[in-house]
Amino acid sequence: MRRSVLFSAAVSLFIILVTLLLAETLIVRVQSTSLRQNPKFYAPVVLALKAGEKVEKVSGQEGWVQVRTSGGVVGWVHSSAVEVQKFSLLAIDKSMKTQASASEVALAGKGFNKQVEESYRAKHGDINFVWVDRMLQIKIPASQVLEFMKQGKLGEFGGAR
Amino acid sequence: MRKRRFPVILIGLAVAGWLASCSVVQKGADILAESGKISESDRQSIVKTSETLRSTFADITEEEEYYIGRSVAALILSHYPVYENEALTSYINTIGQAVVFSSARPEIYAGYHFLILDTDEVNAMAAPGGFIFVSKGLLRRCANEEMLAAVLAHEVGHVCAKHGLQSIKKSRLIDAFRLIGTEAAQRYGPDELAQLTSIFEGVLGDIVEKLIERGYDRKFEHEADSMAITCAASTGYAPQGLSGFLETMIGDSSAVSEKGWFRTHPSPEDRLEKIKKDPASLKALPGEEPVRTKRFQQSLAGLM
Missing domain, CATH: 2.30.30.40 (SH3 Domains)
Known part of the structure; x- marks a missing residue:
């Protein structure tokens, strides 16, 4: 028992040492x-x-x-x-594959996604997404924000602190 | 001597686990397996245990937050009409972006977007995923750009701290995570989709109830106030913007209407009391800048 604990501890620490260099x-x-x-x-x-x-x-x-x-x-x-993908060396092995991790869900584009929104919209035809999509089209280029900050003496363009 | 070594190793393991990232562990395990230091099954179990399961609001992905936010925004927009004024909307979005750059979470799935609601009610709301709304009534209360920036920073703070997502009932999230499961298929079957849609409706209900009816917990409002002061000050605004705005709300006759911010937020007196103790509000920064107040007045001229 103790030997296996020591062995896994040694392996884990070795992995960390090797990989922290990468x-x-x-x-x-x-x-x-x-x-x-x-x-x-x-x-x-x-x-x-x-x-x-x-x-x-x-x-x-x-x-x-x-x-x-x-x-x-x-x-x-x-x-x-x-x-970075989330992880825990202390995670309990038994429950491992009953659920997906957040990073797996993110990579697969699963969870609450476009398909779920479409299904929700099909059920609630009265809820309008037109303005939500128009809202997403409002884009302020970083150069405009920079100009705005300069003109308004904001951030690094401000007076003495 | 041996007895002492055991807890040290355990602590070492815990620290190692905490320090490293999944990708790092995966790489390390791969290297060890390739060099024959560990077997293939050991490699697999190390990589497997390096994945955590989803259990709380913090495990909601950026993309999921965006999809939840889209529908919350659509529901808000079914309660309030939009005030269409391209120049003013652009002005508010520019202040908003400047504030976002100094926030705790400047990059979110589809960025931050701001829209004006056509109502005299004094109100501002933030849906998860960066959909932020300010009412015409609120804009009229702001005397200068500092006040408006502080209000926008307060709403950005709610998004950064995921207050909307924290309003989702835990049992609902657990049901959703269980249902989403591990299947690799990118599209859901009809039964799975129907169940997930019904959970999604519940999620939206939890958030919209807080945003429109009951308001967040007081501690969330105070946290957003504190974040607003820090964020507006880092952007370069005078730290008195938020307190200045709250002062305009004291003794207001529309408070009795119990609408908008008067309904969903702690009293302005209570908020001011907390703000006074915030160290960020005492920072020695330049005060109100005439050039900003001038452009603010020009932008809002048509609104008065």
């Missing part, structure tokens, strides 16, 4: 985001990234991660746009 894989969890030249929302965009794309973490700073794409392009993404 780059971490992150998955884009939002519909789309941009790979930017600098860790700022209004920095020039290097590449567009889509949900489910995998990138390798290079470094990080204050809410931003520098990543490398599979094509070798390096840039910055905000940490809220990416995630």
Whole structure:
């Protein structure tokens, strides 16, 4: 008993030591985001990234991660746009495959999805989604936000603090 | 000596588990298996135990939050007409984005979007997934851009902290997660879909009831206030925006109407009392900026 505990502990710690030296894989969890030249929302965009794309973490700073794409392009993404798959070494083995993990659901596009919305809409014809879709079309480019902040002396463009 | 080693190893395991990520563990296990240090079955069990199950609101995926939010937004829009004014909507969305950039969760599935409701009621609501609404009545109460930014930051705060998702009854989530299960198929069968749709209706009901009828728990409102002050201040707005707005609501004759914010939020006095104690509200930042107040007045001119 004790031997097996010691063995699994040794194996686990060895895995951690080996893998902490390797780059971490992150998955884009939002519909789309941009790979930017600098860790700022209004920095020039290097590449567009889509949900489910995998990138390798290079470094990080204050809410931003520098990543490398599979094509070798390096840039910055905000940490809220990416995630590492959740895990727990202490999870109980028995209940393992009765449910899916959040990352499995996300990758499969399952859960409350378009199909569920369509089914809900078929049942409630009186609920109108026209304005919801129009609302999603309102997009303010980062360059406009930047100009707005400059003009209004906001953020780094403000007076002395 | 041996006795002492055992708890140390256990702690080591727990810390190791906490530190590492799934992908990291998966890679490590793969490397060990390839090099013949562990067997294939050991590799599989290590990778398997590295996946956690879904149990709480925090396990709702970004995409699911977006789909829940879409329907909550549609339900809000079935209660209130939209105030169509492209220039004003664009102005509000620009302030909103500036605030979002400094928020705790700037990137969400389909981004944040703001819309004006055509009602004199003083109200603002945020559906999960970043669908945010402010009423014409509320806009008229704001005296400057600082106040408006603070109100938008309060709503963004509700989205960041997932207060809407936290309003879903736990039993409903457990039912949904069980039903969604592990099947690889991307489309549901008719029975499964009917059951899931009925749970979805329940989920929407839980959130809309809080947003329109009963309001969130007081602690959520105070949390959103605190996030609003920090967020608006990081954007560069004077930290007095929120307190200034709340002061306009004290002793208001429309409070007796028990509509909108008067119905769903703690009293302005109570909120002001809490805000005063917030360290972020004491930050030494520049005050109201004339150039911002001017553009605010120009943007809202047609509304008065």
